[in-house]
Amino acid sequence: MVSDWLPKETLKAVENLDLNLRVRSVPEIDALLGKTVLFRGKKFRPMLCFLMGQLFGLDPDTLGSYARAAEFVHAATLAHDDVIDESTLRRKRPTLNARSSNARAVLAGDLLLARVMRELSDLGNIDIIRDLSATVEELVGGEWLQLEARKVLVVSREHLETVAKMKTASLMIWCCGTPARLVQADEKILTACRKYGECLGIAFQMIDDIIDYDVAGDKPFAQDLREGLVNYVTFEMLQENPQLERPIQKLLGEPDAPSTWPWESYQVKAACDRVRARAQAKLEIADQLLSQISKSIEKPDYNALQALRSILVYLRERIR
């Protein structure tokens, strides 16, 4: 459980994070968001923000608005993604677009982004605002590339890594870099914090892709394939077993599962092993970076450091 290894201050800050928009003109938007993309999320990104801040000795109150911004941006991308993917369920609940309409889902996402711009402008840290603008550009770019990649069987490793970095890692990079900006850490430490976020984000994506091929996982088996996307595991399977190209091409984008999958279980296992090794390599780098970051801080908060390390351990255990 996450709460087992979070420092008390961070746990309290995450639990008490105010995600109400209080939109006076259209209060319905608040209600809709509260039932969908802002409903009981894991708040992982705000948690990263608070933890990294605590490592640097920052008070959670200082970070509250930035953590909120991270969660709002994440929620906005979820709202927009559900429209793009025509999804009707998220976390086993109807999506925003399913509850209302595509138009309203797009507008609700836009409102979240607008609120982020306003709140961060009030805080006045132009570097952080610029970073977040660049992050939103990355998120859009990543989604664009992924959209283009639907039903494309032959993708490159670089493409997968680029999309993972833009779609999954970019916001985590911002969450890890923002506290460093706030304490005006030097460029090397800021880069290390951002790199930690990047490694975490890419490892996250790889782990998600491994779980996609786990019959006991939370999601339907090979969901990415059915959505027309080649993920890290599918890619590795195709690399080692080119004879699977034709059968997998037929499955790409088909919503219904076939009666039998065209691959053998050992082929999936081998592919998962290779992706697992890469994810573990990313987590190893993240660990090294954490050590370097903490060495650069005069009085690092060891509880926060331990919690940031625990994230890496937790991720390793998830794919063991």
Next chain:
Amino acid sequence: MNQEIISLRKDSSEINRILLDGLVTRYGEKWAALPREVSSNPDGIESVVFEIIRPHEIVRPSFFQVWANAMRLEDLVFTLVPGLMVLLYGLSQNWNLQWILGGLSFLGILLLHLAVNLLNDVEDHLKLLDLPGTVSGSGVLQRGWLNARFLKRVGLVALSCGVLLGIPAVLNSPAILLGIAVMGAAGVAGYSNRPFSIKYRVYGEFSILLLLGPLLSVGYSIAFFGKFSLALVFLGLSAGFLAWAIHHAGHISHILRDETRGTRTVATALGFRNSRVLLVLIYLGAYSSLGVAVGFYHLSIYAGLLGLAVVPWVVKLVLRIFRASGPSSALLSSVKKSAAQIYFWSGLLISLGLGLAFVF
């Protein structure tokens, strides 16, 4: 599978040995060490992250498949196809075939090409350029199927044999072949090795146009028949353009990676949009050269027409590249492979045309 992750400083004394041997000692035993990531800390100190596994747990395909991968047999079309075209052209012109010299030279060039593939793989592996996520070579070293030290030895033997087999032809026609041989050897040696490392430089691509183009076809012609013609120069130029198209298409899809590494290619110099235009010009160059060979230097019309049969696939490839939103687009992932297929089928069809000219 028992796998662990270890990290070593890139400047440590043992890194080069581990990369060459692919082994590291752990718990008193030898484990296979496969490089997975390179990272740098805030002070700029780089570390290499290895996945280590017990050697017997590495799943290797058959001996043939391992070596077919290592030698990148599919790449040999760059040397086989021009050789076939020149052979059939010469026979169609009733030139006298020097079987032994020609055969030795052909084998020598093949071995030189194999040597380039093997040594290039080793170099890129030792420079940690080929890692999961960025592998452009055969991948046999990254998978632990072979070790770099052994591959380097085989590459050097292939290089030496290739040079030796070419000597008789050079001695027979020193005037031109010596120059071609020196340029070829310089190209082979300098492809990925310092100080030239032409693979990583803009002018490297122009050297591909020449080395895999007219120089190769003229060299073959002199080795096989003791003479050459301008038709072969332009036919070779056509092949050179098609070979360049493969490299350029690959570089278009790697613009961002190359920019990050500081590798200069024509694609990084021109940018994504202009690079696509250059690809069109390269293909125009290929077919113009073929047209000149047919129209002005009496290359068989069959060869010309059959060579044009792949144009619809060229158009399809170019359209796919123009549809891509940017250098990271998934649509670009297979462009190099498509360009290679175009090269292969062009060469085969032109050879068929030349064969028809020979028969009829």
